[in-house]
Amino acid sequence: MSALPDTASPLYEKVKDYILTNIGTGKWTKDSKLPSENEFVAALGVSRMTVHRALRELTSAGFLIRLQGVGTFIAPPKPQSTLIEINNIAAEIVARGNRHRSEVLVLEKITPTKELSLSFEFAKRTAVYHSVVVNFENDLPVQLEERFVNPSLIPDYDKQDFSKTATYDYLMQKTPVTEVEHIISAVPADAETARHLAINVGDCCLLLHRRTWTGAVVATISKLTYVGSRYSLGSRYSPSRKT
Amino acid sequence: MSALPDTASPLYEKVKDYILTNIGTGKWTKDSKLPSENEFVAALGVSRMTVHRALRELTSAGFLIRLQGVGTFIAPPKPQSTLIEINNIAAEIVARGNRHRSEVLVLEKITPTKELSLSFEFAKRTAVYHSVVVNFENDLPVQLEERFVNPSLIPDYDKQDFSKTATYDYLMQKTPVTEVEHIISAVPADAETARHLAINVGDCCLLLHRRTWTGAVVATISKLTYVGSRYSLGSRYSPSRKT
DNA sequence: ACGCGGGAAAAGTATATACATGTATGTATA
DNA sequence: TATACATACATGTATATACTTTTCCCGCGT
Numbered sequence: 001m002s003a004l005p006d007t008a009s010p011l012y013e014k015v016k017d018y019i020l021t022n023i024g025t026g027k028w029t030k031d032s033k034l035p036s037e038n039e040f041v042a043a044l045g046v047s048r049m050t051v052h053r054a055l056r057e058l059t060s061a062g063f064l065i066r067l068q069g070v071g072t073f074i075a076p077p078k079p080q081s082t083l084i085e086i087n088n089i090a091a092e093i094v095a096r097g098n099r100h101r102s103e104v105l106v107l108e109k110i111t112p113t114k115e116l117s118l119s120f121e122f123a124k125r126t127a128v129y130h131s132v133v134v135n136f137e138n139d140l141p142v143q144l145e146e147r148f149v150n151p152s153l154i155p156d157y158d159k160q161d162f163s164k165t166a167t168y169d170y171l172m173q174k175t176p177v178t179e180v181e182h183i184i185s186a187v188p189a190d191a192e193t194a195r196h197l198a199i200n201v202g203d204c205c206l207l208l209h210r211r212t213w214t215g216a217v218v219a220t221i222s223k224l225t226y227v228g229s230r231y232s233l234g235s236r237y238s239p240s241r242k243t
Numbered sequence: 244m245s246a247l248p249d250t251a252s253p254l255y256e257k258v259k260d261y262i263l264t265n266i267g268t269g270k271w272t273k274d275s276k277l278p279s280e281n282e283f284v285a286a287l288g289v290s291r292m293t294v295h296r297a298l299r300e301l302t303s304a305g306f307l308i309r310l311q312g313v314g315t316f317i318a319p320p321k322p323q324s325t326l327i328e329i330n331n332i333a334a335e336i337v338a339r340g341n342r343h344r345s346e347v348l349v350l351e352k353i354t355p356t357k358e359l360s361l362s363f364e365f366a367k368r369t370a371v372y373h374s375v376v377v378n379f380e381n382d383l384p385v386q387l388e389e390r391f392v393n394p395s396l397i398p399d400y401d402k403q404d405f406s407k408t409a410t411y412d413y414l415m416q417k418t419p420v421t422e423v424e425h426i427i428s429a430v431p432a433d434a435e436t437a438r439h440l441a442i443n444v445g446d447c448c449l450l451l452h453r454r455t456w457t458g459a460v461v462a463t464i465s466k467l468t469y470v471g472s473r474y475s476l477g478s479r480y481s482p483s484r485k486t
Numbered sequence: 487a488c489g490c491g492g493g494a495a496a497a498g499t500a501t502a503t504a505c506a507t508g509t510a511t512g513t514a515t516a
Numbered sequence: 517t518a519t520a521c522a523t524a525c526a527t528g529t530a531t532a533t534a535c536t537t538t539t540c541c542c543g544c545g546t
Contacts (some may be wrong), residue, residue: 010529036496047531052497068497069539186429186449186471204447204471206429228429228447253499279526290501293526311527312509 003107005216011046015054018044020215021064023074024153024175034064034072063176074176089135089143098137102163105133105196109151109158116148119211120218129157134196137230141197144225152217156167179213186228198229247287254289258297261287263306266317277307277315332388336380344382347405348439349375353395359391363461372400377439380473383408384440387468396462424458429471440470447471 004014005021019034028034037044040051046094055072060063065075070110090100110130117125129149134141149157153175159191206226212219247257248264262277271277278286283294298315301307308318329354336343353373360368379385392400431445440448449469455462469476 012529049532050530055497067499067539069495071412071496163531176528183475184427184449185475186447186469188447188471202445204429204431206427206449209512226429229432232426255499281526292502293500296499309527311507312511314526387543404518469524 012050012054012057014165015040015046015128016058017042017215019054019058020176023063024214024217024219026076026155031072034074036071063178066164089145100141101136103134103136103160104131105134106130107158107162110146116221118147119142119221120150122240127151129154131157132160133162140230142227142231143153144193144196146223148221149150150217152220153214153217175202175214175219177212177219178215181209181211182231185209189225193225197225199229206231206233208233249290249315253294255293255300256295258283258287258289258294259301262297262301266306271317273317277317279314332378332386336378336385341380342382346377346379346406347374348377349373350401350405352401353389359464362464363391363393370394372397374400374405376405379407382393383473385470385473387436387439389466389468391464393460393462396457424452424454428452432468436468440468442470442472449474449476451476 003018003129005017006014022028022216037048037051040046040055044051050078055064055066059066059072063075064072066072085243090102108130109127112120112122112128114125116128120126120128129147131145131147131149133145133147135143135145138214151157181213185207187205187207189197189199193199193205194201194203199205201235205228207228208222208224210220210222210224246261247254248260249257265271269444270302278289280298283289284291287294296305298307298309302309302315302318306318307315309315332437333343333345352370353367354368355363355371357368359444360370363369372394374391375394376388376390378386378388386470389394394400399431420462428450429447430450432440432442432448434444436448438443442448448471451467451469453465453467454465
């Protein structure tokens with residue numbers, strides 16, 4: 001009867017997933033106020049303490065901001081951590097004082113292959129958005145960005161003009177990332193990649209596979225190919241950070 | 244009457260302070276078990292839920308480890324996070340069920356080049372340890388590991404037998420890492436690298452540059468070269484992790 | 487028009503209670 | 517002796533309840 005998902009086992013985790021998913025789907029926006037604890041109690045049929053724990057943990061995780069006597073709000077997007085930042089290539093290029101430009105090669109809605117559907121952890125074969133963008137630094141292509149996006153979380157992905165807004169910025173603004181997976185490898189360029197990046201077949205490329213989750217749902221799957229001789233990924237991390 | 248400090252205002256924060264203080268003063272040691280929740284209730288005169296919240300938050304902050312049905316223990320020093328783990332190639336290989344073997348090519352004390360001395364942020368040109376090790380997975384070389392180590396932090400680095408103990412394990416045990424810097428790139432193999440890794444010159448390699456700090460001092464500088472076709476780096480990260 | 491006071495609403499804390507779940511241990515039985 | 521069961525104890529979760537603290541807003545009086 002209740003609107004709670006069937007994902008996590010403890011009840012407060014279900015409430016957390018429920019809230020994160022509804023933030024992801026835009027049910028509550030940045031400006032509006034989330035329901036109060038008592039409204040959640042009425043809507044979900046759980047006790048207030050359980051709702052409170054879910055909200056408290058989401059707050060300490062940085063997703064929400066709560067003001068006593070006022071209400072609960074969605075936290076502004078945070079820089080997350082370490083490896084997540086490396087995806088914002090546009091900001092990096094600009095930060096280096098260079099010019100950034102994008103070229104959108106593909107922006108469509110497709111039926112995923114069986115393998116891709118598996119990566120999305122879909123039960124059924126649901127259509128997903130597919131985009132291919134080349135990012136230039138001073139008119140030199142440095143990155144080929146292929147991305148698959150879950151339309152249940154980001155329904156209007158294909159309405160955007162990604163030659164102006166970076167795909168990264170758009171996604172970060174639309175849905176909170178609760179988990180990230182990265183796989184980094186070095187591969188020789190195939191014919192198509194070489195053409196798009198203006199390099200020779202066989203040249204070294206840095207390949208970054210990336211999956212992001214919002215709650216229990218896979219939000220995006222990306223395949224980022226960097227020209228080895230023109231780009232490297234950097235990160236700096238201090239473990240001495242608190243929750 | 245109660246042993247609780249007069250520091251923080253909410254009661255559960257006082258309980259947290261109380262527990263942390265007693266860990267700090269050595270009242271409970273690494274091996275012994277902390278009092279049970281009910282024992283805390285009897286000792287401090289607060290409800291079990293309040294004790295539970297204090298213990299839960301200390302656990303999620305990484306100070307404690309709790310086992311249902313067993314008890315509460317002091318957590319071992321932090322396993323750090325994300326990218327740090329990817330350096331322990333020996334553990335990864337073993338975890339995949341494969342055989343790991345190391346070959347030490349160089350283990351010496353050298354005077355660093357001007358550039359290297361700069362990377363160490365040395366004021367004067369101080370001698371550093373230098374090691375080169377090849378790591379094998381089932382007798383196939385997968386990684387070439389060149390490392391420079393600050394002798395003021397790890398004075399007996401050159402006395403070790405790194406064909407037995409992984410350099411990573413040894414360093415992690417000797418000095419705490421407070422900060423890590425990574426730079427990842429894809430490069431073609433040069434002649435010497437190709438020879439050590441049994442690949443062709445020009446083959447794609449994943450190059451990981453790594454610097455670690457202990458406090459304000461650079462502890463290690465590493466250059467890790469992975470065979471692109473035999474290895475990739477993976478990581479998974481949850482901003483809202485529970486542990 | 488202005489200010490002030492009071493009440494409603496929201497989050498924060500604390501407790502008592504109950505039950506669930508996992509672990510270790512001792513005892514009875516095959 | 518070894519296995520199975522019962523039991524005690526530990527943490528984990530869920531609820532109901534009460535009270536506190538803070539903020540917002542509406543209506544009243546001047």
